[in-house]
Each structure stands twice: as C-alpha cells, then as structure tokens.
Amino acid sequence: MKFKKKRASVKQDIPTASLPDIVFMLLLFFMVATQLREVDVLVQFSLPEAEFIEKIENKRLVSYVWVGRDERIQINDSIVRQEEIRDIMYRKRVELPNVIVSFRVDKNANMGVVTDIQQELRKADARRINYSSLLKR
C-alpha cells in the first residue's frame, strides 16, 4: 500500500526579502547608540548608594571626574593634579556650555578632595554637577 503524504498544495515560503531591511534598521539603532571609545578608568572606586536618585537623560552632556580610594583624580584618560582641573573644565565648558560634571567618587574618600574639585569647578564656571550613585535596594 502506498502512503501519500498530506501536504498543502499552496506554497510554503516565508518571504525573506524584507529581512535585510529589518536587520539594517536594528543595526542602525545600535550603531547610533554605541560609543566605541570607552575611557580606561585608572583609579579604583566603589560608588555609594542612595535612594532618591535621578537619571541624566542627556548622556552627551556628561563629563566624568573619578576620584579613587587613594584620592587620585582622573579626568578623561589621565590622572590629573588638582591645579589642572580648572583649565580642563574651562575648556570643556567652552565646547559644551551646559556640561554636567558627574562625580564618580569612592565612598570612603574624604570630602576634602571633593570640596577642592568643587571649588575648581566653580572657578571654571562648570556648575552643574551630579554625584554618581547606585540605587539603594
């Protein structure tokens, strides 16, 4: 006896012509969202935790200042001395008038170094700051 396979007589193709378009769309999104140049963080730090934190919507405006647990200060890619902060920040502010300076400070650092940086920022007139912290659970 011969068995006949039941098979629909209509075509069974999934149209893949638009697949590249969809993929390209996704690709474009990730290309735009990617920033390749990540800064090497040279200082060791662990962020403090806080409850009432806000998000910074505009990542483009953010410029980071790291302070490690040994109280070294890093801006951009290098460790800087305290006297250099003002010039660097002033230049940043000229490029980006409403720059937000985000402090990534180790939670056991002393306030002295933070106060000094803040004073320098005030002199450079880069006055919008943010104390980077994680959400407390």
Next chain:
Amino acid sequence: MVKIKKRKLGEAQIPTSSMADIAFLLLLFFLVSTNIDVDTGIGLVLPEFVPPEEQEFVPLSKDRMAALLINENGDVLLDGNIIAIPQIKDNLKIRITEKIELPSNKKLVVSVKTDRRTVYNLYLQSLDQVKGAYFEVWEEYAGAKYGKSVRDLTPEELEDVRAKIPIIISIAEPEKV
C-alpha cells in the same frame, strides 16, 4: 532596410541572499559593544564663584535656614543637634511643608557643610535625605492639588510645584584649615 539588431543584454544580478547574513554580523558586533547605561545620581548646581574679597554676608533669618553639618567624626548635626541620618528626611519635610504658601524669598534653605575629613559616603547619604524630603513634599503637594503623581504632571503643573517648593540646597563655603 537594414534591420538593426538589438543586442540582448544578459540579466545582471547581484546575489542578495547573503546580505542579511552580513547585516546580522554587523548587528551582532554593535549589539555586543553597546552599553546603554544611564548615569544615575544626585544632581546639584554649585553656587557661582565669588572671590573672597567680594563676598558679602547675606543674613538669613533662623527659621528659614536648616543647617546640616557633617563633621569628621561622622556625627550629623541639624541646627546644632545631633541627628541620625534617616531622621533628616522627616525632620526637613515638616519644615518644607509649612513654608509652601510663603513667598519665594521665605522658603527653606538647606545648607550642607562638611569638614575636610568627612567621609564622602556620609555626605551623600545626608544629601540623599534632603533630596528625599523635597521629593516627598513634591509628591504630597502634587497629590493634594492635582490628584496625580509628580511623574504624570504636565510641564505647567510641574512648574507650579517647582515654584511652590523650590529645592534650595546651599553648599557652604569651605573653611580653610
């Protein structure tokens, strides 16, 4: 009559079936190398820098001022009295709330002062409490007046909330030690 022969063109085709593969490969690369983390934290605007010789002393009435001092021993003092950090929020909330209807030059000013040896974490926890107090008063005010959460307010309504309860946090001038 001479018949001009039309040369028949061979059909030119670029195979596109592998285009999706290539695109997927690129997509994968960007997927892996993207990090979409938003920076979170406590925002502040520093006061304008005024050289010491031009500084003037602006007297503030005592009931307008909430002085928060975090000293190097880890004690937190609110108006001179030692307070536990989690209590700052409730303490300030009362004082912010009673000033909602006052004109803008009579609102509460929270002054935060630290020593040079204060641990950063303590400072941030205290600042967090101050922010929390303001956010909760905002929430209560928005709930009472507009019947919705601060997040759902229209820009005009938010403007009103901000005007009624402005967040004035003053970072005290550091003392030279």
